[in-house]
Amino acid sequence: MHTIVMTGATRGIGRVAVDRIISDDPEAHLVLLAREPGGSTLARRLASTGRQVTAINTDLLSMRSVRNATARLLEQFASGRLPPLRTLVGNAGLQFTNNTTATSDGLEATFAINVLANHVLIRNLESAFRTPARIVITVSDTHFGDFSHNLGMVPAPRWQDPGTIARIGAFPHPDTVAAGRAAYSTSKLAAIYSIHEFARRLPEDITITGFNPGFVPGTDLARDAGRMANFAMRRVLPLVAFTPLATSKSVAGQYLAQAALGDTPATTGAYINRGRAERSSDESYEPVRERQLWDTLEQLAHQHAR
Numbered sequence: 001m002h003t004i005v006m007t008g009a010t011r012g013i014g015r016v017a018v019d020r021i022i023s024d025d026p027e028a029h030l031v032l033l034a035r036e037p038g039g040s041t042l043a044r045r046l047a048s049t050g051r052q053v054t055a056i057n058t059d060l061l062s063m064r065s066v067r068n069a070t071a072r073l074l075e076q077f078a079s080g081r082l083p084p085l086r087t088l089v090g091n092a093g094l095q096f097t098n099n100t101t102a103t104s105d106g107l108e109a110t111f112a113i114n115v116l117a118n119h120v121l122i123r124n125l126e127s128a129f130r131t132p133a134r135i136v137i138t139v140s141d142t143h144f145g146d147f148s149h150n151l152g153m154v155p156a157p158r159w160q161d162p163g164t165i166a167r168i169g170a171f172p173h174p175d176t177v178a179a180g181r182a183a184y185s186t187s188k189l190a191a192i193y194s195i196h197e198f199a200r201r202l203p204e205d206i207t208i209t210g211f212n213p214g215f216v217p218g219t220d221l222a223r224d225a226g227r228m229a230n231f232a233m234r235r236v237l238p239l240v241a242f243t244p245l246a247t248s249k250s251v252a253g254q255y256l257a258q259a260a261l262g263d264t265p266a267t268t269g270a271y272i273n274r275g276r277a278e279r280s281s282d283e284s285y286e287p288v289r290e291r292q293l294w295d296t297l298e299q300l301a302h303q304h305a306r
């Protein structure tokens with residue numbers, strides 16, 4: 001037996017992936033790090049099929065909550081209540097309609113969940129991995145910043161000092177949707193930088209990859225975007241999934257499960273575009289930025305999550 005820890009399993013792409021993971025990996029004890037009541041409800045439903053699934057109440061927007069969740073996990077690994085940790089899937093993510101949403105730690109919310117939470121999860125759980133082990137983080141092709149990847153819906157990333165991106169008001173006209181979406185594409189670029197830096201620092205037998213599902217209409221990612229945009233994301237844009245421009249939720253979930261189960265060939269640091277390792281944007285290979293971001297994340301983690 002081994003443990004798979006997963007975030008973002010309660011809805012959207014992750015909800016599809018979780019079914020495939022438990023059906024294809026009968027040796028897995030799945031731990032869902034999720035908000036309540038969604039996490040426990042899903043864990044109970046999956047466990048009723050005879051599988052080992054538990055939930056730990058975790059709000060990834062709160063570094064205290066992330067720290068408490070990893071402390072509970074470490075305790076359960078140490079006492080043998082959980083089998084050894086082999087896989088971490090960091091799939092949870094959010095997109096906001098502004099760049100002014102602050103967490104209880106005073107951090108910008110997009111950055112806090114899409115970048116810092118994964119950093120803290122990996123750093124706090126690093127010692128618990130039983131190798132060979134695998135980490136998969138969901139990123140996004142919006143980090144490319146061009147029309148063929150963002151369909152004109154999400155502005156290109158605007159890289160700045162990571163300490164600035166971590167705070168509200170880093171993007172022009174911060175109370176606009178454009179600023180919220182620029183924060184999103186920038187956070188996903190940051191997530192790729194973070195993956196590259198981890199790939200250099202983690203032991204060789206812990207691989208880390210980024211997973212891009214493509215544009216997946218029909219999930220709840222735009223739930224903060226108001227009734228019209230939400231209606232479009234849930235009801236109209238799913239039709240786009242029948243074109244090559246987008247991925248359906250069920251296909252995206254299968255791809256995420258494949259990456260999590262190690263069925264997609266990829267070396268550490270790779271960018272998995274749907275079902276294949278490919279090159280991410282030219283801008284996403286910047287060792288100086290990667291190092292600066294690492295330093296900022298370490299500082300924030302010490303301040304808020306250790």
Ligand SMILES: NC(=O)c1ccc[n+]([C@@H]2O[C@H](COP(=O)([O-])OP(=O)(O)OC[C@H]3O[C@@H](n4cnc5c(N)ncnc54)[C@H](OP(=O)(O)O)[C@@H]3O)[C@@H](O)[C@H]2O)c1
Pocket residue numbers: 007008009010011012013014033034035036038058059060061062091092093094113138139140141212213214215216217219220221222
């Ligand atoms: N949809 C797309 O077009 C697209 C494209 C590229 C990348 N992505 C990425 O794919 C991933 C999954 O997104 P999705 O489209 O499937 O969106 P979704 O339907 O909104 O699912 C998001 C997941 O993240 C969890 N989550 C959100 N905030 C959380 C918090 N504070 N604490 C704990 N868990 C939290 C949600 O849990 P709750 O049930 O508690 O809300 C849910 O399980 C994200 O990283 C997203 O950025 C999506």
